[in-house]
Amino acid sequence: MSIESTAYPAKSPLIAAELEGQLLQLFQKLDRPVQLVCLLGQDEKSTGMAAFLNHITTLSPQLSCRFLAPGEDTALDERLDASLLPATGIFAGEEFTRAVFHGIPGGKEITGFAAAILNAGGAAKPLDRPTLRDIAAIRQPLTLHVCVSLGCQHCAQLVMHAQRIALENPLVTAHMVDANLYPALVQQHSIQRVPLTILNGGRSFPGGKTMAELTTLLARM
Amino acid sequence: MTHLIRKPLEPFSVHGYRQGESRLYTHEDLLGHWSVLFFYPADFTFVCPTELKDLGEQYDLFAAEGCEIFSVSMDSHYVHKAWADASETIRALPYPMLADPAGVLARQFGVLLEEEGQTLRATFVLDPEGRVALYEVHDLGIGRSAAELLRKVQAARFVAEHGDQVCPANWQPGEETLTPSLDLVGLL
Numbered sequence: 001m002s003i004e005s006t007a008y009p010a011k012s013p014l015i016a017a018e019l020e021g022q023l024l025q026l027f028q029k030l031d032r033p034v035q036l037v038c039l040l041g042q043d044e045k046s047t048g049m050a051a052f053l054n055h056i057t058t059l060s061p062q063l064s065c066r067f068l069a070p071g072e073d074t075a076l077d078e079r080l081d082a083s084l085l086p087a088t089g090i091f092a093g094e095e096f097t098r099a100v101f102h103g104i105p106g107g108k109e110i111t112g113f114a115a116a117i118l119n120a121g122g123a124a125k126p127l128d129r130p131t132l133r134d135i136a137a138i139r140q141p142l143t144l145h146v147c148v149s150l151g152c153q154h155c156a157q158l159v160m161h162a163q164r165i166a167l168e169n170p171l172v173t174a175h176m177v178d179a180n181l182y183p184a185l186v187q188q189h190s191i192q193r194v195p196l197t198i199l200n201g202g203r204s205f206p207g208g209k210t211m212a213e214l215t216t217l218l219a220r221m
Numbered sequence: 222m223t224h225l226i227r228k229p230l231e232p233f234s235v236h237g238y239r240q241g242e243s244r245l246y247t248h249e250d251l252l253g254h255w256s257v258l259f260f261y262p263a264d265f266t267f268v269c270p271t272e273l274k275d276l277g278e279q280y281d282l283f284a285a286e287g288c289e290i291f292s293v294s295m296d297s298h299y300v301h302k303a304w305a306d307a308s309e310t311i312r313a314l315p316y317p318m319l320a321d322p323a324g325v326l327a328r329q330f331g332v333l334l335e336e337e338g339q340t341l342r343a344t345f346v347l348d349p350e351g352r353v354a355l356y357e358v359h360d361l362g363i364g365r366s367a368a369e370l371l372r373k374v375q376a377a378r379f380v381a382e383h384g385d386q387v388c389p390a391n392w393q394p395g396e397e398t399l400t401p402s403l404d405l406v407g408l409l
Contacts, residue, residue: 014400022405107399107400107401107402108399149388153388154387155388195387206387
């Protein structure tokens with residue numbers, strides 16, 4: 001059973017008129033439905049994210065959102081990682097694109113969030129053949145949590161690379177994590193700088209990476 | 222007036238004292254690993270042993286970062302030994318105490334107080350090639366924190382190993398959500 005979207009504000013103060021105009025134009029590229037599925041907690045950030053998604057979905061008829069509480073769908077809890085709420089998964093219709101956002105993708109992360117929607121909506125930027133080959137060379141199941149700060153210029157690009165890899169390779173799931181919201185995670189992994197990418201919940205690697213660097217690194221895992 | 226960042230270490234040779242043993246130390250002892258040069262005004266003073274003790278207690282943490290510590294004052298190594306003989310705290314220090322009575326190191330790093338024959342309270346962190354990565358210089362009465370220094374060494378080492386593709390993070394809970402700024406170039 002989903003939570004009614006009307007339980008949350010219809011507009012987000014984070015989406016100002018200029019951004020709204022840019023997103024409206026961008027989302028005209030969507031040629032299939034995109035569903036934003038969000039696991040919400042009881043906290044302020046969850047309310048903020050619900051409002052953000054409510055607002056986003058007014059910008060294209062292809063966009064819809066669904067809100068759930070953790071525990072309603074245990075398979076979804078696992079896919080989206082319900083330990084870090086709010087958690088929003090991007091679905092191409094009913095198909096999970098393996099792109100997840102933890103927290104509100106404000107700051108520079110809005111670009112990655114828009115890219116993930118475009119990816120799911122059939123408007124992904126084309127990749128060249130060597131890159132696709134490198135992505136296909138990743139043969140281990142990998143869950144990436146890319147820990148970011150919303151003002152970090154290196155983070156958004158890395159998130160976009162990771163989520164594009166996830167779109168192309170079903171073995172990879174890529175989570176953007178606004179680390180500021182999850183102090184336990186920060187403490188557990190001694191995060192002092194971002195981006196920091198945690199692989200399968202264990203080892204981590206720091207710093208921004210080009211697509212080629214990231215695919216090479218992941219293929220070695 | 223200029224800064225000392227990336228200044229290369231110049232050759233030197235001074236005596237040093239470490240846990241009962243004296244020997245010559247040269248610039249080569251500071252190469253191949255991160256190093257801290259920890260200048261303090263003089264032996265047998267009050268603030269200094271607390272700083273030196275603090276640093277000694279965190280020595281293993283610095284070592285885990287591949288960083289060696291060298292304290293420096295303008296006392297001779299005989300005075301260092303006398304201080305160690307007189308003080309259990311100093312005797313236990315795990316790092317070398319360099320003796321710079323001629324002010325060779327103090328002049329090289331610009332921290333000599335000529336008229337007082339002492340150095341300022343100054344810390345220099347050198348990379349494995351002997352270049353200054355960061356430094357702090359305090360007036361005489363202002364003490365330093367080993368924990369702060371360790372964080373800076375970790376940051377310097379991190380940036381050296383991973384380039385500038387990272388942003389330092391100040392994880393204070395409650396940071397406001399930043400206004401989104403869309404990079405259309407990255408999407409089109």
